[in-house]
Amino acid sequence: MIREFNFMIGQELHIKIENYRNENNISYNKAIFIIFNMMIPLLKKEHFTGKEKNSKYQLIKAVKRVHLYLYDEIYREIKLIHSNLNFYSMAILVRFLIEEFFRIYEENQKDENVVKREMEETEEAYNKPGVWWKLKVGQLFEPYLIISYNDKYNTQKIELLT
Secondary structure, X not given: OEEEEEEEEEHXXXXXXXXXXXXXOOOHHHHHHXXXXXXXXXXXXXXXXXXXXXXXXXXXXXXXXXXXXXXXXXXHHHHHHHHHOOOOOHHHHHXXXXXXXXXXXXXXXXXXXXXXXXHHHHHHHHOOOEEEEEEEOOOOOOOEXXXXXXXXXXXXXXXXXX
16 A cells, blocks of 8 residues: 655755756656655664654755655654654654765765665665674673564564673
8 A cells, every 4th residue: 555645845955856856857756756765775774773863843944845655664664763763753754865865966976876875785784684782781790682683673582691
């Protein structure tokens, strides 16, 4: 199932999207769709390594409403990250992905292949099964908590080592 997700963007991001759209001779919505889908691997990275945002409001001077169509699986992932990292809005995550695309894109002289390679590396790094975290709980006898996941991020085992 596909969901329509609406969010607002500011002037600076709007201009970058408009320029990208013109360079590639595609529609505005298609540009958003391409950029967002290219950056999806960054969602998992943000979920596992991102810091809690404490529901801070992100001030943007909105100039354009954007419609993005998301598969339920991606929508649920964004909703889960929104909840787990205490984002004020799910739109913050979507804007973050688009802004990261343009940051990488512009740093590399508008070479889209560099962005794709970086996202492939990110996906490879965050889709590996195995141990994700080793947390040191105490200082006297230093037990460790090991959480192992499979490639779909389902918990496979939890071990407490002392």
